[in-house]
Amino acid sequence: MEKRGNILTGNIIFIILNLIFLTLLIVFIFRQGAGIVTLEQSYAKQISLVVDSAKPGMKITLDMKEAKDEGGEWFKENYPGSVRVDKNIITVKLSEKSSYSYSFFNDVELSVDVYPEGKVFILIKEKNE
């Protein structure tokens, strides 16, 4: 009777450890795919490509919901500065420690507004010399 009990406990511990291992592995894979650093790069390049193909007068809306979800508290407090434009360089910053910049070649002026729900509105304007 005692031996049976030991085998059962051993098996249960074994199964639980396996489940913990698999869960950690799956969480790791998902976190890597939607990590802040990957998102910053992806949004900076997306915005830069969209701006390159845009013409003055266009209004572009980009949904950065994932940035809001991943950025958490930091995004809630700093969302207006999460997408910045300096001359022809787009910088996306979704956390205190990281940011990603990418340049665009279309010589236009941008006006960027980020909203708390993660929406970004970009207005393309003719450059004033």
Add this chain to the structure above:
Amino acid sequence: MNNRGEDQMIGAYWFVIIFIVAAAVVYMVSVFYGHPYDVRELEASILINNVADCISQKGELNKNLIEEGKFNSEFNTNLLKECNLNFNTEEVWKDTPQYYIVVSFFKGTEITKAVFSLEQGNSNLLSNCEIANEDYQRLAKCVTERFYSTSNNEQYLVEITSIVRKSEKNVK
């Protein structure tokens, strides 16, 4: 006693296998997500579209480019301004331009010798186009497009080659 010993051995062996699998998964995921998104080909294609829109509108060559049947060489000097382009890039590349664009015009069916050409950017990048191999991902990306346009009832074949380097931010 023997059975118990065997069970423990199998348990330890199982965890070694699991550890190897975990290490392989972590390595593969890191390799996959560690590579930056390579958008250089897209950038080069968009650059071609922008230059094509500026050189030819509704199938007619830009009036500033060709006047009374003669190509205006000043258009080349002002190409970036005429086409609303800005080749400045991030601080990392401030000394070496990361773009190159060359536009060649061929008259009628004579496609061996260009009658006129425009170029702007870093011409050293042109040599990168000769090597199109998967092993040389760090070289610049080249895209070439051709289209026909007219001016004063003359037909021209326009060939645009656009090159984007920016390797540090697009390839590992």
